[in-house]
Amino acid sequence: MRIGVIGAGGIGGTIGTLWAKAGHEVFFSSRNPEKLxxxxxxxxxxxxxxxxxxxxxxxxxxxxxxxxIDDAISAAGSLDRKILIDATNPYLREDDKIHRVPDASSGLELAAKLPNAKVVKAYNTLPTATFANEAHRSEPYALFYCGDDAEAKAIVAQLITDSGFAGVDTGNLTQVIHQEPGGVLYNHPMSATSAQRLLPSLR
Ligand SMILES: NC(=O)c1ccc[n+]([C@@H]2O[C@H](COP(=O)([O-])OP(=O)(O)OC[C@H]3O[C@@H](n4cnc5c(N)ncnc54)[C@H](OP(=O)(O)O)[C@@H]3O)[C@@H](O)[C@H]2O)c1
Known part of the structure; x- marks a missing residue:
């Protein structure tokens, strides 16, 4: 696949590198590309x-x-018909402290801002260090994803496999509440088998 990374910091740089190692064409981006x-x-x-x-x-x-996010999507130009994997989490930094934004969902807000893009929420539930150090385990960690476009989700599921994790489909985009901060699937590394046991209780 031809993949663009918008926000090639800790998480974007790590995931993009996993995809490049799997043979995908990866275009990292920055407001200062010479830093990359x-x-x-x-x-x-x-x-x-x-x-x-x-x-x-x-x-x-x-x-x-x-x-x-608003700056980044405005700089991107048209994202119509693109598959947009949203790895962001609704945290804000104030007075040198990071706090969760109450009742916010970056995935749902992004989908509302970009109705012609195919938003799939994924790669937001595990920390950067887990992506960097735990890819391709013999029993891969579950990586949750959700979205409203079946074809886009199938492509993201393959990208998750290629990056060394086990994709677990949590449903349509409204299920994002379980994946974002405060949700039971957020920041809890587990195997795909354990994840599949947990899912029915969320539906
Ligand atoms: N850290 C984690 O463990 C983790 C895990 C899962 C998800 N996430 C989520 O992933 C996101 C990034 O976290 P991170 O830890 O990777 O942060 P980071 O290392 O600081 O990277 C953030 C990136 O955002 C880019 N950026 C900043 N302002 C921008 C703008 N106006 N337009 C376009 N790009 C801009 C920066 O690129 P330039 O300055 O080069 O332009 C930078 O590379 C956050 O939403 C976070 O909640 C983080």
Missing amino acids: SELVTGENTQAGTVAEAAKFADVILLSCYYST
Whole structure:
């Protein structure tokens, strides 16, 4: 796949690198692309502006801070018909402290802002260190995803497998409440078998 990473920091850089190692073409982006040279490691990786990454890609990983989502999607240009994987979580930094935004869902808000994009919530439930150190375990960790477009979800499920995790479909985008901060699936590493046991209680 041709994948654009918007927000190539800890999480975006790590996931993009896993996809590049699996053979996908990954375009990392930044407001200062010259900072991304460490991520450009082979023929299938490149770096540029947010707009260039969005134009290049069929699938976009959005992995910037919640407070910068509007800026990032505005810099991207049209995201119509693109598959948009939302890895963001609704936290804000104030007075050097990070706090959860009550009653916010970055996934639902993003889908409302971009009705013509195919938003799939994924890659937000585990910390960067787990993605960096625990990919391709013999019993892979579950990685939850949800969305309203079946074809987009099938593509994201394959990308999850390729990055060394076990995709677990939690349903349509309204199920995002279980995956985002405060939800039972957020920040609880578990096997796909344990995850499948848990899911019926959420529906
Ligand atoms: N940290 C985790 O363990 C973790 C796990 C799951 C999900 N998440 C979520 O992933 C997101 C990123 O977290 P992180 O830890 O990876 O943060 P990070 O390392 O600080 O990376 C944030 C990235 O956002 C980009 N950015 C900032 N302002 C931007 C703008 N106006 N337009 C476009 N890009 C912008 C920055 O790129 P430039 O400055 O180069 O432009 C930076 O690379 C957050 O929403 C977080 O909740 C984090």
